[in-house]
Amino acid sequence: MNAADTRNRILMTAMELFWEKGYLSTSVSDILSRSQVHSGSLYHFFPGKQDVLVGVLELYRDGIDEMLLAPNWEGVDDPIERIFALLAGYRTHLIVTDCTYGCPIGSLALEIHEPDPVVRELMAANFSNWSAAIAGCFDAAADRLPAGSDAKALGEFVLTVMEGAVMQARTYRDIGYFDRNIAVLRDYITTLLAGAKSGSFA
Amino acid sequence: MNAADTRNRILMTAMELFWEKGYLSTSVSDILSRSQVHSGSLYHFFPGKQDVLVGVLELYRDGIDEMLLAPNWEGVDDPIERIFALLAGYRTHLIVTDCTYGCPIGSLALEIHEPDPVVRELMAANFSNWSAAIAGCFDAAADRLPAGSDAKALGEFVLTVMEGAVMQARTYRDIGYFDRNIAVLRDYITTLLAGAKSGSFA
DNA sequence: GACTTGATTGAATACTCAATCAAGTCGTTC
DNA sequence: GAACGACTTGATTGAGTATTCAATCAAGTC
Numbered sequence: 001m002n003a004a005d006t007r008n009r010i011l012m013t014a015m016e017l018f019w020e021k022g023y024l025s026t027s028v029s030d031i032l033s034r035s036q037v038h039s040g041s042l043y044h045f046f047p048g049k050q051d052v053l054v055g056v057l058e059l060y061r062d063g064i065d066e067m068l069l070a071p072n073w074e075g076v077d078d079p080i081e082r083i084f085a086l087l088a089g090y091r092t093h094l095i096v097t098d099c100t101y102g103c104p105i106g107s108l109a110l111e112i113h114e115p116d117p118v119v120r121e122l123m124a125a126n127f128s129n130w131s132a133a134i135a136g137c138f139d140a141a142a143d144r145l146p147a148g149s150d151a152k153a154l155g156e157f158v159l160t161v162m163e164g165a166v167m168q169a170r171t172y173r174d175i176g177y178f179d180r181n182i183a184v185l186r187d188y189i190t191t192l193l194a195g196a197k198s199g200s201f202a
Numbered sequence: 203m204n205a206a207d208t209r210n211r212i213l214m215t216a217m218e219l220f221w222e223k224g225y226l227s228t229s230v231s232d233i234l235s236r237s238q239v240h241s242g243s244l245y246h247f248f249p250g251k252q253d254v255l256v257g258v259l260e261l262y263r264d265g266i267d268e269m270l271l272a273p274n275w276e277g278v279d280d281p282i283e284r285i286f287a288l289l290a291g292y293r294t295h296l297i298v299t300d301c302t303y304g305c306p307i308g309s310l311a312l313e314i315h316e317p318d319p320v321v322r323e324l325m326a327a328n329f330s331n332w333s334a335a336i337a338g339c340f341d342a343a344a345d346r347l348p349a350g351s352d353a354k355a356l357g358e359f360v361l362t363v364m365e366g367a368v369m370q371a372r373t374y375r376d377i378g379y380f381d382r383n384i385a386v387l388r389d390y391i392t393t394l395l396a397g398a399k400s401g402s403f404a
Numbered sequence: 405g406a407c408t409t410g411a412t413t414g415a416a417t418a419c420t421c422a423a424t425c426a427a428g429t430c431g432t433t434c
Numbered sequence: 435g436a437a438c439g440a441c442t443t444g445a446t447t448g449a450g451t452a453t454t455c456a457a458t459c460a461a462g463t464c
Contacts, residue, residue, distance in 0.1 A: 107312045109372070109373045150382075153385065157382075167312060
């Protein structure tokens with residue numbers, strides 16, 4: 001096994017573990033035993049545990065298109081439906097994990113109370129990429145939205161609703177909380193599309 | 203100092219620390235040194251660290267009216283404005299903490315990945331109390347909302363928006379993310395009040 | 405004034421943690 | 435084939451962790 005493989009295996013394993021158990025509850029030994037890598041190797045590639053986290057956050061940041069958007073948007077052309085297709089992807093994650101799933105970035109954002117600036121900015125960059133992708137959908141549907149609609153703010157709002165809906169479904173272990181939240185969001189977006197005299201919140 | 207005082211001081215201190223540093227990052231020693239209580243005393247009242255958390259969650263659950271709602275709703279009678287008054291309270295917390303504030307329940311919900319059932323149900327109960335309070339506002343304004351509006355779902359949605367908005371403001375260290383999210387929420391609620399043919403998402 | 409109860413003390417325990425280090429292996433280059 | 439540097443091994447370190455426990459204390463109660 002070459003060096004790049006080792007580094008990559010560490011990162012993929014850490015990505016899994018941080019998602020399953022969170023960053024704080026994942027020990028370096030956890031990463032070592034699951035990845036079958038020895039501690040010296042890990043510390044050869046990464047100065048410390050936090051640098052592994054940085055690597056994972058960079059993977060998320062650089063992989064949003066291929067890992068997240070492309071799979072969920074395949075065969076979905078309408079920009080508004082793309083928004084709900086992405087949300088449906090999160091719903092699927094919740095279902096297959098018995099409502100144990102949590103958004104990895106959101107979990108980290110609330111788990112780490114005093115983040116290193118590098119870590120915090122990477123979490124923010126991940127949020128920005130996500131909401132920018134949604135804002136792109138709203139931009140693509142700008143002609144169907146009220147004039148002056150703020151696509152950026154709407155993208156951030158959809159991110160907010162996803163995070164909150166996932167948080168509640170996970171806490172209650174009940175997908176109903178996710179579904180109701182998304183239904184309310186759809187109601188709102190429907191009123192926007194219906195051309196209600198709205199969208200002037202910017 | 204009597205026993206009730208000691209127990210209470212432990213809980214108040216733990217509440218502070220869990221909010222500042224999170225549950226996992228708060229050590230029992232942290233609680234002991236700040237509360238000036240000795241370890242034996244703590245373990246006399248609480249079987250273990252998790253039971254301190256349970257006590258704190260019970261304090262939140264039982265104190266929502268006096269600690270959260272009453273202060274924010276003083277002098278605010280309109281039920282819809284009460285919703286935004288409560289959200290404004292969270293905005294104030296963000297401002298005075300330089301956007302470091304996090305909702306204590308939301309943070310715990312995402313921080314603890316495999317919660318004990320007792321803990322998870324207490325977090326859920328806290329969410330339920332919060333969104334039920336908001337649902338009560340929507341109920342009180344039912345005559346101004348579209349017929350068939352689902353007050354419970356709307357209450358959960360407002361909780362979602364609060365949690366997501368706080369999460370983003372905290373991650374970006376920028377109150378603008380909170381304000382934009384709340385502005386979108388207000389836009390939505392405004393369209394509901396304007397009697398748009400909506401609210402039929404239930 | 406003997407006895408009980410509950411609260412308190414703080415040292416000791418058993419354990420986990422991130423991180424280190426010296427000794428090795430391997431491939432590449434001259 | 436020698437020399438070099440990148441990588442690997444895994445035992446070890448030492449600080450920090452939650453928790454336990456025997457002993458002490460204060461305040462009742464009969």
